[in-house]
Amino acid sequence: MNYDRPELLDRLAAEYVFGSMTPLARRRFHRLRRQLPAAEAAARDWERRLMPLSTVVPAEPPPSRLWDAIDQRTGGARTKSPSRGWRAWLQPALGLAFGVLATIGFVQLYPEALVPIDSIVQSRGTLPQSYVGLLTDAQNNPVLLLSSTRHGRTLAIKRLRPLDVPAGRIAVLWALPRDGRPFVVGALPSGEHATMPLADESEKLFFTVPRLAVSFESVQPGPDGAPGDFVLSGHCVKLW
Amino acid sequence: MADAAVLQGLLSRVALGDRAAFRTLYDATAASLFGVAIRIVNRRDRAEDVLQDAFVNVWHRAGTYSAAASQPMTWLTAIVRNRALDVLRADTLRVTESLNDEETGETDEPSDDRPDPLGLFEQAADALSIRDCLDQIRGPQRQCLALAYYHGLSHSEVAAQIASPIGSVKVWIRRGLDRLKRCLDRLQ
Numbered sequence: 001m002n003y004d005r006p007e008l009l010d011r012l013a014a015e016y017v018f019g020s021m022t023p024l025a026r027r028r029f030h031r032l033r034r035q036l037p038a039a040e041a042a043a044r045d046w047e048r049r050l051m052p053l054s055t056v057v058p059a060e061p062p063p064s065r066l067w068d069a070i071d072q073r074t075g076g077a078r079t080k081s082p083s084r085g086w087r088a089w090l091q092p093a094l095g096l097a098f099g100v101l102a103t104i105g106f107v108q109l110y111p112e113a114l115v116p117i118d119s120i121v122q123s124r125g126t127l128p129q130s131y132v133g134l135l136t137d138a139q140n141n142p143v144l145l146l147s148s149t150r151h152g153r154t155l156a157i158k159r160l161r162p163l164d165v166p167a168g169r170i171a172v173l174w175a176l177p178r179d180g181r182p183f184v185v186g187a188l189p190s191g192e193h194a195t196m197p198l199a200d201e202s203e204k205l206f207f208t209v210p211r212l213a214v215s216f217e218s219v220q221p222g223p224d225g226a227p228g229d230f231v232l233s234g235h236c237v238k239l240w
Numbered sequence: 241m242a243d244a245a246v247l248q249g250l251l252s253r254v255a256l257g258d259r260a261a262f263r264t265l266y267d268a269t270a271a272s273l274f275g276v277a278i279r280i281v282n283r284r285d286r287a288e289d290v291l292q293d294a295f296v297n298v299w300h301r302a303g304t305y306s307a308a309a310s311q312p313m314t315w316l317t318a319i320v321r322n323r324a325l326d327v328l329r330a331d332t333l334r335v336t337e338s339l340n341d342e343e344t345g346e347t348d349e350p351s352d353d354r355p356d357p358l359g360l361f362e363q364a365a366d367a368l369s370i371r372d373c374l375d376q377i378r379g380p381q382r383q384c385l386a387l388a389y390y391h392g393l394s395h396s397e398v399a400a401q402i403a404s405p406i407g408s409v410k411v412w413i414r415r416g417l418d419r420l421k422r423c424l425d426r427l428q
Contacts, residue, residue, distance in 0.1 A: 014417045019280070019321065020388040020395050023329035044310055049424045051314040053389055054321075056364045057279050059271040062291055067266060069292050074299040076259055176300060218330065226326065228293065 003036055013042035017050055030224035034181070072138065073229060131202045133212040135234040137161075143232050144188075146173070146212065148202040150238075155196045157188060163232075169216040174227050175236070176211040182227050185212070187220050209236045247312035254302040262299060269313065270295075273320045279360075280324035280392040281331075290327055294320045321392075328392045357390035358383055373423035381416035384409055 003009060015021050016029040032039040129150040136142050145158040155173075165171050173185040173196075185205070186196050198205060213233035221227070247268065253261030270291065277287040277294075297319055305315055361382060365374040377385070383402055387393045395413065399406040 011414065011417075014421070015413070017318070017321075018385075018388050018413070018417065019325050019392040020398070020413055022394055022396075023326075026325065026329060047314050047318045048310055049421065050389070051311070051317060052368050052424065052427070053361070053364045054276055054317050056360055056367055057272075057275045057390070060275040060278055061271045062274040062288065066270070066288055066292060067263070070266065070295045070299075071263075073292070073296050074259075074262070178303075180304065181301065226293075226297065226323065229296070 003032065003039065006038070006042075009036075009039050009042045010045075013039065013046045017043055017046035027222040027224065030226075031222060034224050130239045131206045131236060132239050133234050133236045135212060135214060135232040137232055144214065144234075148198065148206075150203050151201050153198045153201055155185070155198055155202075157194045157196060159192050163188075163214075166216055169218055170220060171214050171231075172217045172220060172227070174213045174215060174230070175206060175209040176213060176233075177209050179208070181224075182213070184221050184223065184225060188214065206236055212236045244311050244313070247316075248307045251302050251305050251312055251315075254299065255305070265298070266295060269316055272313070273316060276317060276320050277324045279357075279390050280321065281328055282391070286327060286331075287324070290320065290324045294323050297323070325392045329394070357386035360390050361386035368424075368427060370423045370427065373426065374420070377416050377419050378412075380404065380408075381412040381419075384412045385416045385420065388413060 012029055012032070016026060021029065029039070029043075033043055034040075131148050131150065133144075133146040134142055135144040135146065141161055143159065143161045143163055145160060146155055148155045163171060171188040173188055174182045175185050176182045185198065188194070189196055211233060212235075213227070213230040215228045215230050217225075217228055247265065250261045250265040250268070254265060273294065274287060274291050277290040278284060281287050281290060294316075298316065301319075305312070309315075310318075361374075362371070365371040374382070380402065384398050387398045387401060388395075393401065395409050396406055398413070399409040402409070
């Protein structure tokens with residue numbers, strides 16, 4: 001398709017925003033919105049244009065449990081539990097710093113979890129320059145330790161706790177960049193120790209990514225898919 | 241509905257991680273957005289999932305919102321509609337797969353108690369004072385547009401619903417959108 005034609009982009013954007021596209025066409029257009037500013041602009045124009053049609057849809061108050069679920073998924077409920085002693089005080093206060101320290105602490109405990117790029121470096125006991133992520137669940141239990149050397153193209157995965165993936169679902173790893181939408185890193189392989197190929201060098205993928213997360217999906221999302229619930233999340237830390 | 245400037249302020253606070261602002265934004269907009277979700281997915285439990293996913297998305301992406309690019313409710317509504325349409329399409333694929341597997345037993349398709357989408361479309365036309373303009377969209381085109389927009393039906397689903405060839409539906413929707421664009425652009 002020749003996306004240089006404005007009238008084609010306009011038509012695609014209209015059908016996408018209107019809702020009449022098939023799932024495959026929707027995914028293609030999601031991808032196009034990311035890649036082509038003209039497609040994004042066309043979609044925004046149609047969203048603006050069609051917004052008045054939604055104003056006549058009757059409002060419906062959602063149940064109160066809905067906010068509780070949103071609050072918990074966005075990290076709010078964690079800060080409210082009084083019985084966790086020092087953690088309840090520390091987490092809201094130190095947040096990011098704690099996450100980084102925890103990540104570094106775990107790496108020192110489990111250096112063998114990192115991808116061994118160089119046996120000489122390994123024998124010296126020094127860690128290669130690496131991106132490292134420690135992902136925790138909603139109860140703050142560390143579940144996954146992820147690492148990749150700075151210019152490597154392989155992600156090492158160590159499971160610190162079992163991850164119960166529901167039947168018919170796969171665990172998908174997402175990168176949450178500082179600016180822009182979450183993007184898929186890949187489907188997590190099973191096993192206590194595993195590796196996963198990366199689409200590009202770690203440096204190129206993770207340089208502007210402060211956080212990583214995992215969701216359960218029915219199929220691996222396309223390049224511009226949107227994540228479902230995040231069941232695990234954590235900081236992406238540069239270790240050098 | 242909350243004033244656009246207020247919502248813009250709340251979104252900019254949410255982008256900085258302000259949870260109180262996030263709660264306020266939710267309180268101000270959830271009812272409108274839940275209504276939109278229910279109209280598309282036709283099941284309250286699904287609509288709750290959609291709204292939950294949408295607001296989690298808002299929390300993570302508030303930093304990407306630009307007041308210059310769109311009004312706050314337009315941005316929020318688009319997030320909800322997109323999630324609802326993705327869920328609807330995934331549900332359609334699951335139903336298709338289960339039919340292909342020749343599972344016996346009842347399907348769990350709910351009865352459709354939603355207000356007639358054509359009625360909503362005409363209500364919108366009146367509310368926006370573009371009834372004269374939209375009346376020039378012929379009956380079948382209007383019905384296709386309403387089913388697609390308010391119920392999120394794809395071309396093939398609209399064709400099945402109104403018992404018309406899919407080719408005709410695609411043409412009606414395309415022409416209908418052209419006419420709709422002209423009518424709505426006159427409002428801007």
